Amino acid sequence: MKPSKSISQKTDTNGKAVAKKPVKSKLIKKLDVVFSEYIRKRNSVNGKACCVTCGKVDEWKKMQAGHFMSRTKYATRWDEENVQVQCVKCNRFSQGEQYLFSLYLGADKAKQLYEKSLTSWSQSIEQLQKTIEHYVSLNKKME
Numbered sequence: 001m002k003p004s005k006s007i008s009q010k011t012d013t014n015g016k017a018v019a020k021k022p023v024k025s026k027l028i029k030k031l032d033v034v035f036s037e038y039i040r041k042r043n044s045v046n047g048k049a050c051c052v053t054c055g056k057v058d059e060w061k062k063m064q065a066g067h068f069m070s071r072t073k074y075a076t077r078w079d080e081e082n083v084q085v086q087c088v089k090c091n092r093f094s095q096g097e098q099y100l101f102s103l104y105l106g107a108d109k110a111k112q113l114y115e116k117s118l119t120s121w122s123q124s125i126e127q128l129q130k131t132i133e134h135y136v137s138l139n140k141k142m143e
């Protein structure tokens with residue numbers, strides 16, 4: 001059973017409930033989820049999406065959002081070109097098939113993304129929340 005909200009809720013000195021400030025790591029996880037959904041829906045036709053590195057077609061829910069530059073690089077973690085539909089085999093078990101991924105993107109785009117991935121990244125809580133809202137609404141439109 002989940003603990004009751006009233007127990008964990010923080011209060012200020014006047015005993016008023018204080019809205020918990022969202023933690024950045026939680027927002028990053030949330031953004032990963034909504035962004036992945038966006039990429040797979042964006043690339044799907046009649047509910048099916050195609051893996052960019054092997055051509056496998058399956059329901060978008062069974063596919064994954066694969067990163068060309070690793071998701072450890074925050075500057076390109078939510079770049080709409082850096083992230084494309086991949087099947088589980090390519091994304092998870094073949095280390096993302098980065099060479100084939102670069103062929104899909106083309107040399108110029110691959111180089112651009114490589115360079116962008118090396119730049120620094122910083123987003124405030126508010127910016128992250130806005131980005132999440134942006135993709136949540138795009139996802140709703142594609143339903």
Ligand SMILES: [Zn+2]
Nearest residue numbers: 051054087090
């Ligand atoms: Zn594949």
